Amino acid sequence: MNPELQEKGEIKDLKKSKDSFRAFPLAAITGHSLLKLSLLLAAVDPNLGGVIIAGGRGTGKSVLARGLHTLLPPIEVLDNESILEKLTLINSNSSLRPIGRNLDPDKPEEWDFSNNKLLEEVFGSDYLNKVEEIPKKVREAPFIQVPIGITEDRLVGSIDVAASLSTGEQVFQPGILAEAHRGVLYVDDINLLDDGIVNLILEATGREKNNIERDGLSLTHPCKSLLIATYNPEEGALRDHVLDRFAIVLSADQSIDNAQRVEITKSVLSHAENNIKFSEKWSEESDNLSTQLILARQWLKDVKITKEQITYLVNEALRGGVEGHRSELFAVKVAKANAALRGDENVNSEDLKVAVRLVILPRAMQIPPEDDDIQPPPPEDQTPPPPPQSNNEESEPEASENDNEQDQEQEEDNSDGEEESTPEIPEEFILDPEACMVDPDLLLFSSAKAKAGNSGSRSVIFSDSRGRYVKPIIPRGKVKRIAVDATLRAAAPYQKSRRLRNPNKSIVIEENDFRAKLLQKKAGALVIFLVDASGSMALNRMQSAKGAVIRLLTEAYENRDEVALIPFRGNQAEVLLPPTRSITAAKRRLETMPCGGGSPLAHGLTQSAKVAKNALSTGDIGQVIVVGITDGRGNVPLGLSLGQNEVEENENTNANLKQEVLDIAAKYPMLGIKLLIIDTERKFIASGFGKELAEAAQGKYVQLPKATDKAIAAMALNAINEL
Numbered sequence: 001m002n003p004e005l006q007e008k009g010e011i012k013d014l015k016k017s018k019d020s021f022r023a024f025p026l027a028a029i030t031g032h033s034l035l036k037l038s039l040l041l042a043a044v045d046p047n048l049g050g051v052i053i054a055g056g057r058g059t060g061k062s063v064l065a066r067g068l069h070t071l072l073p074p075i076e077v078l079d080n081e082s083i084l085e086k087l088t089l090i091n092s093n094s095s096l097r098p099i100g101r102n103l104d105p106d107k108p109e110e111w112d113f114s115n116n117k118l119l120e121e122v123f124g125s126d127y128l129n130k131v132e133e134i135p136k137k138v139r140e141a142p143f144i145q146v147p148i149g150i151t152e153d154r155l156v157g158s159i160d161v162a163a164s165l166s167t168g169e170q171v172f173q174p175g176i177l178a179e180a181h182r183g184v185l186y187v188d189d190i191n192l193l194d195d196g197i198v199n200l201i202l203e204a205t206g207r208e209k210n211n212i213e214r215d216g217l218s219l220t221h222p223c224k225s226l227l228i229a230t231y232n233p234e235e236g237a238l239r240d241h242v243l244d245r246f247a248i249v250l251s252a253d254q255s256i257d258n259a260q261r262v263e264i265t266k267s268v269l270s271h272a273e274n275n276i277k278f279s280e281k282w283s284e285e286s287d288n289l290s291t292q293l294i295l296a297r298q299w300l301k302d303v304k305i306t307k308e309q310i311t312y313l314v315n316e317a318l319r320g321g322v323e324g325h326r327s328e329l330f331a332v333k334v335a336k337a338n339a340a341l342r343g344d345e346n347v348n349s350e351d352l353k354v355a356v357r358l359v360i361l362p363r364a365m366q367i368p369p370e371d372d373d374i375q376p377p378p379p380e381d382q383t384p385p386p387p388p389q390s391n392n393e394e395s396e397p398e399a400s401e402n403d404n405e406q407d408q409e410q411e412e413d414n415s416d417g418e419e420e421s422t423p424e425i426p427e428e429f430i431l432d433p434e435a436c437m438v439d440p441d442l443l444l445f446s447s448a449k450a451k452a453g454n455s456g457s458r459s460v461i462f463s464d465s466r467g468r469y470v471k472p473i474i475p476r477g478k479v480k481r482i483a484v485d486a487t488l489r490a491a492a493p494y495q496k497s498r499r500l501r502n503p504n505k506s507i508v509i510e511e512n513d514f515r516a517k518l519l520q521k522k523a524g525a526l527v528i529f530l531v532d533a534s535g536s537m538a539l540n541r542m543q544s545a546k547g548a549v550i551r552l553l554t555e556a557y558e559n560r561d562e563v564a565l566i567p568f569r570g571n572q573a574e575v576l577l578p579p580t581r582s583i584t585a586a587k588r589r590l591e592t593m594p595c596g597g598g599s600p601l602a603h604g605l606t607q608s609a610k611v612a613k614n615a616l617s618t619g620d621i622g623q624v625i626v627v628g629i630t631d632g633r634g635n636v637p638l639g640l641s642l643g644q645n646e647v648e649e650n651e652n653t654n655a656n657l658k659q660e661v662l663d664i665a666a667k668y669p670m671l672g673i674k675l676l677i678i679d680t681e682r683k684f685i686a687s688g689f690g691k692e693l694a695e696a697a698q699g700k701y702v703q704l705p706k707a708t709d710k711a712i713a714a715m716a717l718n719a720i721n722e723l
Contacts, residue, residue, distance in 0.1 A: 022275045026067030027285035029060060030264050031254050038248045038358055039068040040289070041337040042226055044296040048333045049247025049326075050205065050227030052190070054238075059252040061230035065186050068228070070279075071290045072141040075182050078103045078115070082135035086122045095167040096121055097160070100221040101178045105136050112221040114172070142183030144176055144225075146201070148192050152471045155200055159215050159489035165507065168496025170217060177201075177210045177223045185225035191238045192231075194470065194520070201227070202245045215489050247330035248358050292341065300340040305332060305347040312425050316356050320364030327363050331355040349426040467521030475516035486515035523622025526562045526579055526615045527552060527716050528608050532630035532680075533567035534599040545629055546590045547709025552716060553583045562621065564611055565590065568604035572641050575607060579615050601634025602657070603641035605664045612673045625674045627716050633689065634661050658689065665697040675699030678715060 026036060035053060042051045053061045080098040087094055099114040108128055111119075119127045119134065127134070146155070157175035164171045177185070185205065190198060204210040205227045212219040229246070231238055243249050256264075271278040279286070313331045335355040339347045472486030491513040498508035531545045549563050563586065565577035577589045605626075612624035634657055668675050675697035679690040694701035704711055 022279040023066040023070050024063050024268075024271055024275075025070060025279055025282040025286045026064070027289060028267055028271075028278070028282045029063060029067060030260050030267065031256055032060065032064060032252065034358070035064055035250055035252060037338075037354070038250060039064060039228070040071075040293065040341060041334055041358075042228070042248070043068055043072060043293055044337040044340055045300055045333055046224060046226040047208065048337060049330050050229065050245075051248045051250075052229045052231070052243065052246040053250060053252050054231055054233055055252030056232060056234060059254070061252050062188060064252070065184070065228045065230065066143070069141070069143045069184050071286065071293055072184070073290065073294050074138050074140050075102060076105060076136055076138050077101075077182075078105055078111075079135035079137040082137075083118060083122055086135075087118065090122065094121065095163070095169040095171055097163065097171050099157075099172055099174055099178065099219055100181065101174055102139075102142060102182045103222070104182065105131065105134065110222050112219070114219070114221075142180055143186060144180040144183060145186045145188060146176060146193070146197075148189055149468070150176070150193075150197060151469065152197065152200065153214070153485075155197060156204070156210055156212055156214070157219075159217065159492060161485065161488045161492055164489070164492030165495055168493065170215075170493045172212070172217060172219055174221065175210075177204050177225075178221050180225040181221075181223055183225060185227050187227070187229040189235070190229040190231050190242070191233075191236045195239070196470075198242055202242065206245065215486075216493070244324065244326055244363070247334065249362050250358070295343065296337070296340040299343060299345060300337060302345045303336040303339045303347065304345060305336055306424065309335070309347055309352060309425055312352055313355060313360070316360050317363075320360055322360060322363045327360050331359040334359055347424070349423045352426055467519030470518050470520045472515040473518045475514060479514055479516045481517040481519065483515040483517045487513050490515060521620075524561045524620060526564065526612065526621045526624045528564045528566060528579075528611055528624065528626045529712075530573075530604050530608050530626055530628045530630070531565065531567045532599055532601070532604075532628075533569035544709045544712055548627075548712035548716065549577065549586055549590065550583065551709055551713040553581065553586055562615070566604060566607050566611070568600050568607075570598055571600055571603075571636055573600055573604035573607040575611060579611065579621075598636045599630075599634050600636035600638075600641045601630060602638040602661050602664055603636070604628075605661065606638065606641075609664070609668070609671060609673060613671060616672060623674065624672070625676060625716060626668070627712065628675065628677045628690075628693070629680060629712065630677070630690065634658075638664075661693060662696045665693050665699075668697040668699070673697075676715060677701045678712060679703045 026039070029036065035051075038051050042048050053064065055061050078098075080101075083098070087096060096118045097114065098118055100112045103111055103115060108131075123130050123133060153175070155175050156177055158173055160171040160173035163173075185201070187193065187198075187201065204223045205225055208222065208224045210221055210223045212221075227246075230252075267278075310328070310332060313335070314328045317327045317331070332355070335347045335351040338351040338354045339345070342351075469483070472483035487509065488507075491507070491509050495508065498510075499505070502508050529545045529549060545565060545567075549565055552561065552563050562579040562581050563577070564575065564579045565586075566573050566575050568574075577586055580586060605628075608626045612626065615621040615624060637657055638660055665675060675694060676699055677690045677694040679701065690703075691701040702715055704715075
């Protein structure tokens with residue numbers, strides 16, 4: 001940072017301008033020591049790889065991210081507005097616009113092509129020799145939050161329609177990735193974002209630059225941002241690929257006592273009442289952290305790590321069964337950042353332990369021991385317990401005086417070699433390949449992740465008529481929904497020449513300019529209960545199936561799921577309950593329970609396939625799961641169910657019936673239908689054909705002799721996420 005700017009008091013004035021509202025100070029947050037350390041390390045080295053915080057509702061995830069932003073020092077940037085004003089005086093018709101934002105005046109090598117052209121136009125070809133003449137300004141480090149409904153063009157940037165229409169040339173409008181350069185890019189509820197948007201964010205922040213290849217543009221600008229993301233596992237799981245791209249992944253769930261909860265409540269109320277006064281109360285601690293952060297950034301470039309220390313981190317990753325190489329790469333950066341935060345230019349064993357704890361342990365595949373009584377090993381410098389006291393009271397003063405003298409002598413002897421007391425490499429490995437001790441905070445994260453499972457992995461459907469506008473596309477055939485913004489962007493660069501041919505029109509749109517909207521909507525699932533209503537157990541099967549239908553319908557609205565019921569008995573299968581989300585309609589249809597007779601399993605599978613095909617063709621259903629509650633014993637051929645002549649029985653009839661059912665089930669994967677067979681027969685009398693049936697359809701087989709409505713509903717929900 002330029003010292004002259006500090007002398008002018010510009011930074012001081014900048015801080016005063018922020019007095020209208022101050023975020024909750026990081027130093028005032030109760031607990032979360034691991035997370036606060038992780039955020040500080042990420043701030044020391046913004047290239048570290050980002051931090052992602054998992055946690056339930058109200059655990060302070062957003063407060064932690066915004067609290068870190070209060071510690072970041074102001075940045076000196078190129079004053080794009082002043083440069084544009086100078087350009088206007090020189091050439092008012094110029095279409096040059098700066099692409100990069102928050103560019104560092106001291107690093108011309110990072111300036112993008114458009115900014116270099118702009119500076120050359122204003123200050124001449126030797127503008128690099130006139131750095132002192134280039135306008136600069138000091139501003140706070142940006143804190144940019146990515147909205148959940150953000151579109152691709154707003155994220156990466158697109159053509160500025162208004163500027164392009166006025167100049168007749170393509171003018172680029174930077175997106176959020178450009179605005180977050182040299183600041184914090186905060187992604188709240190990252191698991192609710194579109195997968196394509198998340199991939200773009202990870203790609204740009206990982207490469208530290210944003211490549212734009214769209215709308216006829218081919219541009220690049222720097223994007224060195226501190227990436228912080230949060231998500232609630234209860235609202236849906238996050239892809240393992242996304243988690244692996246972050247250097248540090250921890251949980252915000254913590255075990256706190258009543259006193260800490262009272263302290264948190266008082267702090268929040270005090271901050272809400274007067275945030276300025278509350279921030280001033282913690283100003284000393286915040287200033288210390290901010291100063292430590294600034295110094296650590298300066299020291300980071302001088303921090304060294306030895307080959308033996310890197311070998312230790314690699315061995316820890318191997319002992320933990322970590323996949324890939326990102327763990328050791330991130331761990332090296334974390335160890336160096338922690339050394340810089342301590343003010344040391346050499347990495348020691350404590351830095352390596354921090355790196356293992358924050359980076360490698362959350363990625364470890366080893367299962368921790370279940371013994372709750374296991375205690376962590378004592379610190380290396382732990383002194384042995386004091387000897388038992390003597391019963392002679394008169395000898396106690398002399399003994400205590402001798403002990404004090406020995407302690408003073410030891411302290412004097414160790415004072416000179418205090419810096420050498422910490423070894424470069426830990427004496428023991430933290431991870432045990434057979435059973436590793438895992439930090440309680442990490443266990444909380446693991447349990448939350450396991451609890452969430454794949455509950456959020458719902459598919460989406462792309463459409464051109466209904467849904468949320470995702471991005472524009474070049475239409476094929478007739479355009480149902482015109483993307484006005486993209487159409488104007490496509491037509492804007494050609495308006496100057498078109499106006500010459502059509503002087504009476506202000507905007508000329510041609511057929512090649514039209515862009516269509518690609519819409520995306522949440523895809524529901526259809527669960528078809530195919531119930532064997534034949535035999536003595538039919539009544540129990542139907543009761544359980546009906547209960548499962550009602551249970552699933554109570555949760556169907558949020559996920560847009562539908563439920564259908566097809567019992568098969570006699571010679572045919574009947575669609576007793578067509579696909580619906582209405583609990584009232586389901587109860588009315590399920591009042592009748594036809595039972596008894598033959599077992600037309602083949603016709604039941606055929607009817608289920610027809611219902612599934614019709615549901616998939618509507619565009620509202622993304623996947624279909626057929627839950628067959630049966631033992632797999634079908635005794636009615638499909639021809640008889642379809643009204644054909646009765647089939648003559650012979651010695652191969654049973655084999656033919658079995659093969660007919662398997663052939664129908666084998667077509668399910670090609671139709672995009674998933675099959676779950678719940679065998680209600682006891683294990684010692686089960687025929688085993690239900691398992692063959694599930695394997696033929698590449699589905700899943702479960703044996704539940706006492707299939708309750710709750711168990712069936714749970715199995716159906718698991719099938720939606722797993723099959």
